[in-house]
Amino acid sequence: MxxxxxxxxxxxxxxxxxxxxxxxxxxxxxxxxxxxxxxxxxxxxxxxxxxxxxxxxxxxxxxxxxxxxxxxxxxxxxxxxxxxxxxxxxxLCPFSADEPALDAMRSNPLVAVEESSTLITFTPTGETSDVGLVFQPGARVDPRAYAAVLRPLAEAGHPVVIVKQPLGIAFLATNGYSLAVGSGVEATQWAIGGHSLGGTVAALEAEAVADGGESLMLANGTEATGLGLLLFASYPAGDMSDYSGSVLSISGSEDGLATPDSIMASVDDLPGTTSFVVIQGGNHAQFGSYGNQPGDGASQITDEEAQEQISEHALDWLTRLTPQDG
Known part of the structure; x- marks a missing residue:
C-alpha cells in the first residue's frame, strides 16, 4: 500500500x-x-x-x-x-599554497618546473647530482606549498619530485617513490622525504626500498637506490631503528601538531645515527606555505626565517648522502 x-x-x-x-x-x-x-x-x-x-x-x-x-x-x-x-x-578541502611557494613554481634559467596530474618536478638545468629527493606533502596540503622550501635543493643540482596524493592523503600515494623513479628524472639515488603524515608514509617507503621490496630499474638499465629518509615535522608509524639509510628529522619548537614531545618519543623508533634538528621558534605550517593550520602552535620567527633554515639543513644533509648510506 x-x-x-x-x-x-x-x-x-x-x-x-x-x-x-x-x-x-x-x-x-x-x-x-x-x-x-x-x-x-x-x-x-x-x-x-x-x-x-x-x-x-x-x-x-x-x-x-x-x-x-x-x-x-x-x-x-x-x-x-x-x-x-x-x-x-x-x-577534504585542501590548504592551498600561497607566496612565496607560488613564485617558486616558475621555471627560470636554474630550474625547470613541470607539473602533471600526479607529480611536480624541479629539474636543475645545469650540472645535476645523481641524488634526488621524492617528497610526500602533509595531509590535505596543496603540493605546491613546498616549492619555496624544496626549490633551493634543485638550484643546488638535486632533482626534486613532489607527489600529488589522491585526496591529499599520503596513505593513498604509497607509490610515490615508484612514480618519481619512473618519471624520467635523471637521478639514480634517491632520498625519500615528507611533511607530517607525508613523512610517516615516506618512512614506510624508505623501509620498503631498503628491504628490497621496491626495487626499480631506471631507463638506462641501472637499479634505483634509496639512500635516506628526510622527515619534516614527522615521525615513523612504528619501529624502524634497524633502517640502514641516513635519516634527518627537522622539527619546530612551537609545533602544535607534531609536538616536541612526540618527536622525542620517536627517537627510539629511528636509527641511532639519526640527526635531529629543531627550528627554534618554528611551527608545523612553516614547513610549507599554506597559511595557518588548526591546532598548530604560534610561531616565534617569520616564515622566511624558518623556511631558510629548513632548506639549509635539508640541502646540507642531501649533499652529504653517498651510495654507502643505502
Whole structure:
C-alpha cells in the first residue's frame, strides 16, 4: 500500500541537496588553486557531489508518494549517508599554497618546473647530482606549498619530485617513490622525504626500498637506490631503528601538531645515527606555505626565517648522502 512520504524526510533531502551545493561552492571559491593543482581525485568527488545533489533535489521535488517499510528506511539511510558525504567533502578541502611557494613554481634559467596530474618536478638545468629527493606533502596540503622550501635543493643540482596524493592523503600515494623513479628524472639515488603524515608514509617507503621490496630499474638499465629518509615535522608509524639509510628529522619548537614531545618519543623508533634538528621558534605550517593550520602552535620567527633554515639543513644533509648510506 502506498502512502505519502513524510514531509520531514522530503525537506531533509532537499536541505542536504542545497547544503552539498553550498559546500562545493564554498570549496571552489576559497581553495580553487589547491583543487586545480592537486591530484584530480578531489575534483572528481566534487563533480560527483554536484551531480548527486541535483539528482536528489530534482527527485524530491517530483516525488509525491513513497512506499512504507524498507523503501523509506533506505531513504532515511541515504539521508544519513548524504550528511556524512557532505562532511567528508568539506573536510577534504585542501590548504592551498600561497607566496612565496607560488613564485617558486616558475621555471627560470636554474630550474625547470613541470607539473602533471600526479607529480611536480624541479629539474636543475645545469650540472645535476645523481641524488634526488621524492617528497610526500602533509595531509590535505596543496603540493605546491613546498616549492619555496624544496626549490633551493634543485638550484643546488638535486632533482626534486613532489607527489600529488589522491585526496591529499599520503596513505593513498604509497607509490610515490615508484612514480618519481619512473618519471624520467635523471637521478639514480634517491632520498625519500615528507611533511607530517607525508613523512610517516615516506618512512614506510624508505623501509620498503631498503628491504628490497621496491626495487626499480631506471631507463638506462641501472637499479634505483634509496639512500635516506628526510622527515619534516614527522615521525615513523612504528619501529624502524634497524633502517640502514641516513635519516634527518627537522622539527619546530612551537609545533602544535607534531609536538616536541612526540618527536622525542620517536627517537627510539629511528636509527641511532639519526640527526635531529629543531627550528627554534618554528611551527608545523612553516614547513610549507599554506597559511595557518588548526591546532598548530604560534610561531616565534617569520616564515622566511624558518623556511631558510629548513632548506639549509635539508640541502646540507642531501649533499652529504653517498651510495654507502643505502
Amino acid at each position: 502506498n502512502d505519502t512520504t513524510p514531509t520531514w524526510l522530503v525537506w531533509i533531502e532537499r536541505a542536504l541537496a542545497v547544503a552539498a551545493l553550498m559546500v562545493v561552492g564554498w570549496v571552489l571559491l576559497t581553495e580553487s588553486g589547491g583543487i586545480l593543482h592537486s591530484h584530480p581525485a578531489y575534483a572528481v568527488l566534487l563533480a560527483i557531489t554536484v551531480g548527486g545533489a541535483l539528482t536528489v533535489g530534482i527527485w524530491s521535488l517530483l516525488s509525491r508518494r513513497g512506499r512504507a517499510g524498507w523503501r523509506r528506511a533506505i531513504r532515511i539511510l541515504g539521508a544519513v549517508a548524504g550528511a556524512g558525504w557532505i562532511f567528508l567533502i568539506a573536510w
